[in-house]
Amino acid sequence: MAESDGMDWEHEVSTDATLAGELVAEQFEEWSRLPVIHVDAVSTDNDIYRLGDHLALRLPRRGSAVAAIDKEHTWLPRLAASLPLKIPLPIARGQPSRGYPFPWSVVEWLDGAPVGAVDAKDSSNIAYDLARFILALHGNDAAGGPVAGEHNHWRGAPLNALDVELRRRFTLMADIPDIGEIIAAWERGLAVDVWAGPLVWVHGDLKGSNLLLRNEALHGVLDWGLTGVGDPACDLSAAWSLFRGNARAAFREAVEVDNATWARGRAWALIEGVLALSYYRGRQEDLAQAGRRVLDQVLADERD
Template identity: 40%
Template sequence: MDGKLTIDTALVSRLVAAQFPQWRDLAVRPVASGGWDNRTFHLGDEMTVRLPSAAAYSLQVEKEHRWLPQLAPLLPLPIPVPLAMGVPAEGYPWHWSVYGWIEGETARRENIADLSQFAADLAGFLIALKRIEPTGGPAPGQHNFFRGGPLNVYDGETRQAITTLGSRIDGTSASAVWEAALAATWQGPPVWFHGDVASGNLLVEDGRLSAVIDFGTSGVGDPSCDLVIAWTFFEGESWEVFRADIGVDDATWARGRGWALWKALITAAGHIDNPVEVEKSWRVIDAVLADHRRRT
């Protein structure tokens, strides 16, 4: 978060009261998982307020307001649809959003009835997203940290992370995965992608995938970044179902491995002395390297 800015219920209440007086009497409460890139609050029982936590994330607000209402009717599951956009005020420096509330729990293996069915449903959603006409959609850039663009934008920090981790990982194999991802350049036309398909952005009701949220890193370009969940959440049969149903070619899958490896490596390198923080990163790195070995 930039500077000493505090984003809390008091700030949200002042912003809502000043800019949307029709909602000023509704209670403001933090949501259970408020996120890091954005802070999210309940507004009454049927809305949420979402405020970027730093300037880098503020670029996503107007993008979501423009595009999510156009995407929503074309998708098989609910996504957030903005109701109103707030402006900087009360010492808060960026635009912010009011959305309709979407019911559901954050996806965890414990609340999913059938992980393979969940994988199939997610693949179906991503395929439907890719089929939406991309003309005029937001190209990769600062607004989404270059998701959907060439992986080489992260070449330097990936190689530095491999060096930093040293003997803690199989650096030779990690480098081979990364080189393969860089070599598998995107040749297709741009398509819509979500950009951050992670369990925290997937909602579950009655044991099934019920909604997909947080389109802040969405855009049009190479969809391989949406494959990362294959190595961060699925395994065994569910991994096989997702791989088969998503229907991408080997080059796209290789770039997906690259996106997963990049994030896991920089997270591990950044928390190298904190075993709790890097535990998931080690699992992802192992899964990516094992997948690469099976295919070479």
């Protein structure tokens, strides 16, 4: 992000399919003849390439994304067996070379189409599938896992860890007519009881582009860079970013959380909307408008 956003985001490096193919050929001879194709994915931190039919490459665009590679290689194989949906298990780790400065990763390729708002908003089946996945993930032994913090952009940390950053974003959104309502909703979220239970594994980024459908059912969950151990509420933000009406009610029933955890989940959805709208407007309007839609759902729910 630019300096004006109030975030210290690093300079991005550029990659392309030619570079990705050269890195594979140099470091993994067994895959050197496989085609490398860029994947047009919604990813803030990584460039994604398909390698043959069964593999994918994740090449970080900035240094802060590198820590996720170690985390995924360490923890995803331990989590996968207990999860009811597929996840892209890491296969190999590449090293900096040919002017590319970061470690990179070879992972399993998962077939499927990303979940869109049209797919999910009225789908109780998708809501139940996602709730089942969340409960399984949160039920894993979290001992020794990386506690929520800077490494995962504070996903799963107490909400007040994000307060300073949210206040910065509110100043960037001062021209938005309902900014006062957005701020008031955030302050109500901060007033909710903090999580007093055991820390659990969280995915941290359960947006539609990270959820794969196959045969009209949830099939896989991508992009584990923001995973960590913390408050389960952060994974509930999907209730407002993906679902509406009966589907949201089905999701809430299935995840079986108390009122305070549900309210913190709504605050996490507000965070998602504020971050997307404040950063992407004027840059990528489709992503900015996705953030705006999440905020609209949060505010409408608060009014009910």
